[in-house]
Amino acid sequence: MTPRKQHYLPTIDCFRPVVLLKHLAFCLLLGSCRLVPEGTYTNPIKEADYELLSLSLNNYNDNDTIFLLSPVSFTFRADPGTTKLLRTEVLLDEQVITTTSEPSGTFSLGYPYLRTGTLTLRLQFITSSNSGSLADKLGMETVVVWREWVLIVDVDPPPAPVITHSVVNGYSVISWPGYTKANFVKYTVLAEYSHYLRAQRTFTDPSVTSWTDSSYAGGYSVQYYVTVETKVATRTSSISKNNIFDFTVTYDPADSTATIVLPPVVYSGTFNRFVIRENGIDRITVTDPLQTTQRLKIQSPGYQVTTELSVRYYHNSPDHPIVAASKAILTEIPAQRIPRRATKYYYNATLQQIVGFWSSGSTARLIRMDPNTLQPIDSVTIYNGPSYHVPYEGEYAYFSRPKDLVKVNLVTHQETSFPAITSTFGSGPSVITGASNELVSYAWFGPNPAGPGVIYYERVLNTLTGTEIYYLTGTVSPTPVISSFGTFLRATNNKIYKINGTTTTEVGVFSGLGLWRGFREDQPDEIFVASSTMQIYDANTMTLKRSISAPGGFVKYDTPKKKMVFSEYGKVHTVDINTLELKTYNIIDFDAVIINGLLLTSNGNFIRLY
């Protein structure tokens, strides 16, 4: 056993070569004992082909320089080929203004990016290789493809147009300086007239630098606006014309003539005619614009009133209202003072004078006056009784005294007294009317001899013979009226009698509807009745002969002038009873009297109306 020990003991001797080799082999084995992974996986993908990438920008591709005069929109297209487009960017002077993930699209260069000057437009897109590689997946394999253009920009707004106005060939013309840059869009001309009418024109031709307003006639204001619109901005200026239509007028009261000076026609191209109107009625038409001075005889002068004179300017612009101006001028007829004022006035055709009645206390006077000047000619003193009458025809007047009726000659002053009552206690004569044949009608009342109360009397007396040709008593207050020539009598109960010499014949009972206004003085067989119209009846037949109408209510029949006089507020209308001619006078005097064409005012003046 020992040798075996000896055999094996040296085997643990480290310094023996065989043991060293064993140790070395073992150590190498241990040194390689750690598993170190060495496997690899290679993905056989290829790199992207970047030569396929391209960019395009509208039709500017072939240009390096782009001239811009206005905001503009571009369309672009990026072709990323096989790569993956990440985003497309538009940069203006290195400032990103648009970013999109689409390969194509539109972007606008407007404000505030766009400014006058030289800018750099850069269009670029960023792609990843889309190869699927590790770098691609990590976003480290991107490519920027770009192109640049030089932008020469002029986006200054247009200057405000300077508008000038002129009249060319009789038309209103506005002009403005032309806009010559290529970013011109249009001119817009707007005319705003003072009567809210508007007219607008648009010109897309930059060489059009004026506009003729063929409708403006003047006489009203107009505001013209001119707008220059470019692709950049719009600028508007305005100019106004304020041609007020007016005229001047002077009035000569001596001949009631107005002198009208028409305005000069500035825009003769639209002129049609002037029409001068008096109180709304066309009087003069002027077709020659150079005839600017016109004379007009005022048809309706009056008293204390004005006449409206207006001028209408008719033009050839149907869309525009007629231009008109009006003036109220005082067309008062020159008045004179009444030399001798009276309370009542009558016209005596026989004397062709006006007879005025004046009274004071128990005294009255009948004053004969000149029918035109009202100068007193003569006067006769009479008793101021309850009644008097100055007939239209004859030289006599009649008045009452307590117990008698007196006929007085207006020229000779000779008086003739007629017992007028039949009892001691009766009233004096009243409701006296005299006729040219010296018949006179009157009434009175007295105690009823047969019983209580009073009894009324009416009578027609022939003062030439002193005979009574008509007599009636009753219980109704009578209002007998005898016609001016003494041929008809209207008695109580509207009975009409025809007087023939010393007898009366009853014609009948007058039944005409309306207010009795008496026998016509210059033609006594006609009866006036005021209704809605002025009705004239035949006294012989009591039938309606005709009617006359005029504005307002019937006032009187101015016998010497044969005018039916009507009145309404501020106006007096006359209608010729034969020709029916209507005339109007502007008069404001409710208490005025018209007689023989004279207006006798309440304040003691008189004017001649006709």
Next chain:
Amino acid sequence: MRLTLIVTALSITCATAQVRLWGAFGYGTYAMSDIKEIQSDFVGDFPVTPQITENFPGYWNYEIGGEKVIDSTYFVGACLGYGTTAGRVQYTDYSGSITADQLVSYVSVGIPLGLILNKNRKRYTFTFDLRPAFVFSSMSIEIASVLGGQSTKESAGFRSLNLSIQPSLGIRRKISKLILSLDAGYHVTLLGGRVFLDSNREAYLLNKKGDEVKIDWSGFRVTAGLAIVL
């Protein structure tokens, strides 16, 4: 250090014939289920689709130890073991590469504890060894990338301790003072410890489900050894 230990162990001389020293190397397979799961997670975390080029394959392992035979029937002793495996997830293309390695190794301190099944035989003996052991594991995760001409590398180290047994059957042929041995067994991890981060021992590895990760060395073992009877 490891080399020095082995040389020293082989240089020990024992004065008694019941004691024998041995060294062995073998081949083992490793379950590494949790670690493989982490590796799979690596695959999903790559920006590209890599491949697992190493999936913790079986590999060589080494042992040295000594044991004493008692009554020609039992043996007991002590041993040191060392084993290693690794996993790799890798991707390479024209633009670069990225590699995630998991290098795992262990050093076990075991107690050979077994029976000699045919103690009367002189030429061949058969053994059954229970071999309980403490397994000290270390794992290094290294992630390297080459991209655009630049290389980066990051790594992190982990450690854990397992308790295991490795029931094995063996056959031995004694030739003079030498004994050739061949053992086959199965390594069973009885208790897996947490995998702590080297740089922070309060941090340990969890999988995506939130479960603790174990380094599981379970697997078959085949070992061939040479012992010297002292």
